Amino acid sequence: EDQVTQSPEALRLQEGESSSLNCSYTVSGLRGLFWYRQDPGKGPEFLFTLYSAGEEKEKERLKATLTKKESFLHITAPKPEDSATYLCAVQARGTGNQFYFGTGTSLTVIP
């Protein structure tokens, strides 16, 4: 069964304290892995797509990486405005275009 697990569930960082969020996945064949940011009461905002192991994508203080079993979202020198829930989703081969979402990591950055 295709599964996506995110850890930790919640993370509190001091402003400027870098860290990483983890997304582990079990799929029969990965078509793509997607990272989203969700603010309270809003829809998830698309950040990155990763397609194959070894791929990396960057946007401002965020960098996403992908291996054969997991993805990391590295946050460098975070600011309070980076506080949000970060979701990952995978799209697997043989499932049409279905997306399987993790339950997210709630990030709080303290000034």
Place this chain on the structure above:
Amino acid sequence: DSGVTQTPKHLITATGQRVTLRCSPRSGDLSVYWYQQSLDQGLQFLIQYYNGEERAKGNILERFSAQQFPDLHSELNLSSLELGDSALYFCASSTGSHNSPLHFGNGTRLTVT
């Protein structure tokens, strides 16, 4: 702005009632997905349409139904509402091509009293 429009933003109704949620996808997107997000829970996939046809069903209750119209907008109908149906309902759209990401609207917050 994702380009996906959902209306209404908020809906308050009583148990047993029926409501319709509306979604307009991004220009050019053919596929529409509906998700439910309850308090402190993840996104639960409900149903997917592609160019007017149902493509996949997730954990959608029999009391819920949806359709996608020729102009590609979609509606999610929720009937015989229960307290437990209170949640955020999101619509997302994509081109429908493999690897194409989902783009989400800002949701409809449904409160059943």
